[in-house]
Amino acid sequence: MKTSAAFLRYASPNEMRTIAREDVGYYHAVVIGAVYDFAEETNVKSPSTYVHALRRCIEEHPFFCVIVGDRTTDKAYYEHVSSIDVEKQISIVQDPEIGTDPLQAIGRSVKPELDRPFVPGIPPWRIVVLPLSPTQCHVAFCYSHGIGDGIAGVAFHKTFLEGLRETPATIPSSTIAPPKKPLPEPFDTPERLTISWSFLLAPFLAQYIPYFLVKMLGLRVSASYVNDGTWTATPIFFDAKTNQNKLKIRQIEASQVNKVVQLARTHDARLSGVLHQLITRALSKAVKDNNVTNFVGQTAINMRSSIGMPNDVATEAVSGCYTLLGRSKVTGPLTTQEWASASKATKEFASAAVKLDDNPIGLLRYVSSIREWTLGKIGKKRDSSYELSNVGVFDGDAGSNTIGKDKVKVIKMTFAQPGQVGGCPISFNIASVKGGDLVFTITWQLGALGLGGEEAMEDKVVDEICDNLKQGFNDIV
Known part of the structure; x- marks a missing residue:
């Protein structure tokens, strides 16, 4: 009924x-x-x-x-x-x-x-x-x-x-019978996410003027940094009859995570910034195409702090930030350049988390039909190489409520999402608990990677990416 x-x-x-x-x-x-x-x-x-x-x-x-x-x-x-x-x-x-x-x-x-x-x-x-x-x-x-x-x-x-x-x-x-409470106000209101004319028109103008003028004027064709050397895997595709999501899951021991976090602080960086370096290393090994010179990582950004909203409010308040990273053959501890890149990315994520003006999410209100825009992505080039989404560190004992704290505890967190049919070919999803292990999943749409063809080959490639990501934690410390 x-x-x-x-x-x-x-x-x-x-x-x-x-x-x-x-x-x-x-x-x-x-x-x-x-x-x-x-x-x-x-x-x-x-x-x-x-x-x-x-x-x-x-x-x-x-x-x-x-x-x-x-x-x-x-x-x-x-x-x-x-x-x-x-x-x-x-x-x-x-x-x-x-x-x-x-x-x-x-x-x-x-x-x-x-x-x-x-x-x-x-x-x-x-x-x-x-x-x-x-x-x-x-x-x-x-x-x-x-x-x-x-x-x-x-x-x-x-x-x-x-x-x-x-x-x-x-x-x-x-x-x-659930109480009838008002929903949280949408994050992406026009009043919050103001869009300048230059930000709105730049992608349009860039289609009609020479590329050297685009660079000279500093116009961004899109929110992303994708260029001819960026790995974006296959064009966007979807078949409802055969579409399948794939998942790999691994964990990093708490002691390793703690060492990396402590070391990152000495380089003015946080874990997400470091993860981008390790992901780039892993993808550089997996992608054999010598024409690939860089990777564009998309990072999910929690925007609650920008509007004074606490993290315990369940709503949709996310934006994105793009990071351009060069292909890497480096092994062992992070280099000075990689630590500098991790620190720069960390600062960019912090800045993006409070930036409301000219936020890319605000451009969606100018799309005449979001449904048609969604369907229209089929066959087009992807806007990034991968996504990193980190939901942070869960602390079940935070807060003043002490009732039943010894009765049950959360000792591990996990996070997964479907492959991004209309976006990047592969996603890295991170979750952890305070003082505990870090768990990551890698998810992707079957066939999206363009790195093997057969499902078994894709599985093998992503297993190697998982192994190299874990090895990266060992190499750092």
């Missing part, structure tokens, strides 16, 4: 971008996962174990109580649902090889979710629980990018953890 719903507001241009991308089949669930470690044996295989915690998330975050109306048009809108059957949003999965390699089992449980559309008529999110032991489970929060960015998934787990730590007075009902 279809849930009755009430209109809340129209989607902003950037929200519309994620809705259109999902509706045409290019991109389904973002997945932010966490390994929960209970102090005592718990029935981790029962959906009822998670009902109260999910109720807390629904009550706390308005975007988890909505569905999207008119999603096939350019005027999609959000509606508040009158009720949610929480148990219908929960799946419990099993893996017979869980004892052999729990991390790979987590990867196997997450991968199918990247290709799985959401059920119409109910809020576009679900949790997939993988029991790891009588006291541990991995909870994957799988949700539409139309209701939140990567940080929204982290906010979910903060609230979910608080809910698990509480002891409800009565057995909670699985059906909830």
Whole structure:
């Protein structure tokens, strides 16, 4: 039975971008996962174990109580649902090889979710629980990018953890009537993201004047830095019948991460800046084409601080920043030049996180049809070589709420997203917990890399990229 719903507001241009991308089949669930470690044996295989915690998330975050109306048009809108059957949003999965390699089992449980559309008529999110032991489970929060960015998934787990730590007075009902709260205001309003005439017209003018004048006038043809020597793999393609997402998962031990972070600080850099250097090294080995001279990395930027919004607000408040990196044959510790590049990138990311004027996301409001723009990307060159998205360090003990802190803890975070059909050919997704291991996934659209042809060859190439990325951490320290 279809849930009755009430209109809340129209989607902003950037929200519309994620809705259109999902509706045409290019991109389904973002997945932010966490390994929960209970102090005592718990029935981790029962959906009822998670009902109260999910109720807390629904009550706390308005975007988890909505569905999207008119999603096939350019005027999609959000509606508040009158009720949610929480148990219908929960799946419990099993893996017979869980004892052999729990991390790979987590990867196997997450991968199918990247290709799985959401059920119409109910809020576009679900949790997939993988029991790891009588006291541990991995909870994957799988949700539409139309209701939140990567940080929204982290906010979910903060609230979910608080809910698990509480002891409800009565057995909670699985059906909830969510409170009707206003949605957070869109990040990409015209008032916030002002666009200058020069920024708006530069790509248009650059098409009609000689290239030497483009350089002389400092005009940017696009937000990216792609040139003839940039590796962008295959042109953009999509076949709904054969499209498949691929995933690899690895982890870096906490001791290694801590050493790299401490060393980076002495070079005025942060981890994301360092990761770009290591990714460039790994891709330089994987890409055999000698005509490739550089890579353009796209970094997801959390914009909440620019508008005074805390990170525990689940919404869509993300932008992007592009970094041009030369092909590298270097091995061993980072060179002076690489540390300088990591430091420069770190500063650029910090600057981008507070820059509202001439923000590329603001240009979306000038697109006449975001849906047609999305579909029109097929066959075109990609705008970058790869994406780096780091949802940060999860601290489950932060804050003043001390209730039940010894009852359950989060000891590992995971992050995955579908391959970017309309964007870069490969994505590096990073998540970690305070004092714990760093987990990364590499995701891509099958066939997008152009590095082998057969699926087995692509798997082999990405396995090597994973190994070289891990080796990079060892080489630094």
